[in-house]
Amino acid sequence: MPTPALLDDLESRLQALRDGADAAAWSQATRAQPALWADLPPQFETVLHNLLDRLESGALFNQESCSFSQEALVDSLQQWVDAARRVLRSTAA
Template sequence: MTAELATHQLDNLQADLHALREQRISNHAFSAAARGHAVLLAALPPRYGEVLLGLLDRLEAGALFTEESCSFSHQALVDQLQQWADKARAALVAQNS
């Protein structure tokens, strides 16, 4: 059951990430939703949580910029979040095999 819930939460995070990429949700809304996926984070090795929280902190700080800048690239950060999600999915699959 926990593995199924973790996968479900990852699916939700992926859907939210897609909405973030299309700017249908705000950085803060995405971050709040991602931080709420406690079962997912508990199912992954601790480093995954550390990396995700760091990315979310950067995303929230980047909300201060309205456009791409030298110090912040929204697209690059979304790409890094996608990489995290891909690696998290692979880790979950490996654990459940």
């Protein structure tokens, strides 16, 4: 499946995360899709894994005791998707 379609899927799964899906399971499922970042510059993989690390860490604690806001992390993941789309469009042109 081409990366743009995987980005579409990731973006739709972000809504499930916003709706309360298990963050650790969501993160692990995302890590299991290396094709997400295969066509992107290497720093995209690094940034995505850093965000997923924080998401998983935050899932270990309740929202009050965690230094990571899940809402902010989901917003950052959306920004990652948006940036990835821009890069893919610019390299396709």
